[in-house]
Amino acid sequence: MVVTGVPQDRTGDARAFSSSKLSVLRKHPIFCELDSAALDQLCRYAKHATLKRGATIFSKGDPGNFLIAVVSGTVKISVSSPDGRSAILNLIGAGEIFGEMSVLDQQPRSADATANTNCEIFIIDRREFIPFVRSQPALAMKFIELLCTRLRWTSDQVEQVILQNLPGRLASALIRLTEKHKVAGGGRTIAVTQQEISEMVGMTRESINKQLRVWSTRSWVRLEHGAIVVLDAGPLQALAEAGCEEDD
Amino acid sequence: MVVTGVPQDRTGDARAFSSSKLSVLRKHPIFCELDSAALDQLCRYAKHATLKRGATIFSKGDPGNFLIAVVSGTVKISVSSPDGRSAILNLIGAGEIFGEMSVLDQQPRSADATANTNCEIFIIDRREFIPFVRSQPALAMKFIELLCTRLRWTSDQVEQVILQNLPGRLASALIRLTEKHKVAGGGRTIAVTQQEISEMVGMTRESINKQLRVWSTRSWVRLEHGAIVVLDAGPLQALAEAGCEEDD
DNA sequence: CTGTGAATGTGAGGCAACTCACATCGGGTC
DNA sequence: GACCCGATGTGAGTTGCCTCACATTCACAG
Numbered sequence: 305m306v307v308t309g310v311p312q313d314r315t316g317d318a319r320a321f322s323s324s325k326l327s328v329l330r331k332h333p334i335f336c337e338l339d340s341a342a343l344d345q346l347c348r349y350a351k352h353a354t355l356k357r358g359a360t361i362f363s364k365g366d367p368g369n370f371l372i373a374v375v376s377g378t379v380k381i382s383v384s385s386p387d388g389r390s391a392i393l394n395l396i397g398a399g400e401i402f403g404e405m406s407v408l409d410q411q412p413r414s415a416d417a418t419a420n421t422n423c424e425i426f427i428i429d430r431r432e433f434i435p436f437v438r439s440q441p442a443l444a445m446k447f448i449e450l451l452c453t454r455l456r457w458t459s460d461q462v463e464q465v466i467l468q469n470l471p472g473r474l475a476s477a478l479i480r481l482t483e484k485h486k487v488a489g490g491g492r493t494i495a496v497t498q499q500e501i502s503e504m505v506g507m508t509r510e511s512i513n514k515q516l517r518v519w520s521t522r523s524w525v526r527l528e529h530g531a532i533v534v535l536d537a538g539p540l541q542a543l544a545e546a547g548c549e550e551d552d
Numbered sequence: 553m554v555v556t557g558v559p560q561d562r563t564g565d566a567r568a569f570s571s572s573k574l575s576v577l578r579k580h581p582i583f584c585e586l587d588s589a590a591l592d593q594l595c596r597y598a599k600h601a602t603l604k605r606g607a608t609i610f611s612k613g614d615p616g617n618f619l620i621a622v623v624s625g626t627v628k629i630s631v632s633s634p635d636g637r638s639a640i641l642n643l644i645g646a647g648e649i650f651g652e653m654s655v656l657d658q659q660p661r662s663a664d665a666t667a668n669t670n671c672e673i674f675i676i677d678r679r680e681f682i683p684f685v686r687s688q689p690a691l692a693m694k695f696i697e698l699l700c701t702r703l704r705w706t707s708d709q710v711e712q713v714i715l716q717n718l719p720g721r722l723a724s725a726l727i728r729l730t731e732k733h734k735v736a737g738g739g740r741t742i743a744v745t746q747q748e749i750s751e752m753v754g755m756t757r758e759s760i761n762k763q764l765r766v767w768s769t770r771s772w773v774r775l776e777h778g779a780i781v782v783l784d785a786g787p788l789q790a791l792a793e794a795g796c797e798e799d800d
Numbered sequence: 801c802t803g804t805g806a807a808t809g810t811g812a813g814g815c816a817a818c819t820c821a822c823a824t825c826g827g828g829t830c
Numbered sequence: 831g832a833c834c835c836g837a838t839g840t841g842a843g844t845t846g847c848c849t850c851a852c853a854t855t856c857a858c859a860g
Contacts, residue, residue, distance in 0.1 A: 409700035466754030506714030
């Protein structure tokens with residue numbers, strides 16, 4: 305029901321991870337300003353787990369009893385229709401947390417979370433976490449910021465999907481993804497498959513592929529296996545902002 | 553830039569509104585648990601204003617220096633593309649608040665807000681409000697809940713727009729709107745025009761009209777001027793959950 | 801009760817994106 | 831290196847929704 309097919313902390317010794325837990329949590333923007341004592345307490349709550357690609361972390365409709373910090377790998381947040389199509393709402397990478405919404409508002413999970421690659425995660429239980437938040441007032445403000453970030457991301461997605469056509473949506477998605485992993489320099493590699501992009505923008509893989517091919521002949525992007533490299537963000541930015549214009 | 557073409561509190565006497573302010577704010581789920589002293593303080597911060605239909609409250613990209621409580625009327629939260637098409641992200645009715653996101657995270661407005669009907673509103677400035685929130689720890693938790701509600705609403709919208717076809721999207725939108733103004737009883741009237749619905753689901757008014765006509769012949773809905781009455785939510789619910797199925 | 805503008809109703813024709821049906825490529829594993 | 835499977839590339843035919851171009855109805859102001 306919770307983490308399926310996943311042995312939890314095979315060492316059996318929680319302290320074996322406590323130093324790495326500390327260093328991982330300390331780096332997270334949500335927790336980085338906590339004092340050592342608080343971080344230490346949080347580490348004791350955090351349970352370590354490893355997941356195989358494809359493992360279900362939670363499903364839409366589940367009660368939301370825990371939040372998750374991703375140590376390595378990526379997690380896919382998605383919803384799916386009865387006929388098998390699915391929409392990717394977000395991809396959560398190393399150093400990010402997710403699943404906080406249901407923990408905070410006690411409502412059921414609003415989407416599915418699955419391991420998109422093999423993953424290493426920390427699980428923090430609601431029963432321990434909520435009192436912890438109450439004891440750390442600054443943490444509530446951090447969560448407000450996090451929720452605002454999520455809301456902006458999701459609103460952007462609505463805006464694109466409703467207002468833009470294929471080239472515009474794809475360009476917007478690429479820009480959003482390059483901005484997420486803010487790396488300096490011109491060529492930004494986005495580690496997603498074309499299938500994944502297609503599920504993020506709500507169009508078919510075939511259509512996405514054809515558009516990307518066009519752009520690759522113009523050297524706006526380079527296509528690799530399991531990745532897209534944005535070579536020239538300029539024209540893509542222009543397309544993303546144009547709303548529903550031509551691509552040619 | 554802020555409230556355009558709007559005389560602010562024409563009486564010139566803030567106290568003339570203080571009792572009504574109090575009664576309005578007290579009713580709001582965000583503020584209802586505050587003690588009288590705190591509510592009183594909040595009322596002193598709240599500036600009263602009336603807006604004509606179509607008035608701009610804020611625009612996408614503006615700095616977010618105030619939050620708004622709607623006393624009467626409805627406010628439209630929308631984004632628009634350069635070619636004039638627009639997408640409605642939310643409709644805010646009497647008793648609700650909006651514009652909190654930019655106030656909380658200090659980022660620019662992510663959408664436009666305009667008076668969808670003549671409105672009466674309270675404006676609360678960020679400079680006064682943020683210290684107030686910090687002095688009322690319970691209020692932060694309330695805002696976390698509010699943001700979670702917004703996030704669920706917006707995620708739902710993404711899900712619908714990506715996964716569903718016209719009948720499914722329209723059905724989902726109608727269900728969501730009936731649930732928002734939770735009124736007991738079978739026939740629920742939704743006070744929106746077909747144009748507005750079309751901008752919420754991202755399809756043309758013509759397409760929406762044709763679908764609604766089909767449903768009205770089956771007595772699932774009744775069409776009125778500026779409103780849609782849901783007579784039988786059952787089949788609509790089924791369509792909304794079916795994802796991308798037929799409507800017949 | 802008459803004019804006016806917003807909201808609604810309806811049809812004909814077009815096209816962007818989908819569906820389906822493949823071929824190809826790459827990176828693993830045995 | 832032989833196999834396999836997931837990812838990518840590509841074309842031909844189909845369709846759901848859009849576009850455009852109107853008629854009609856309602857609400858309200860004068």
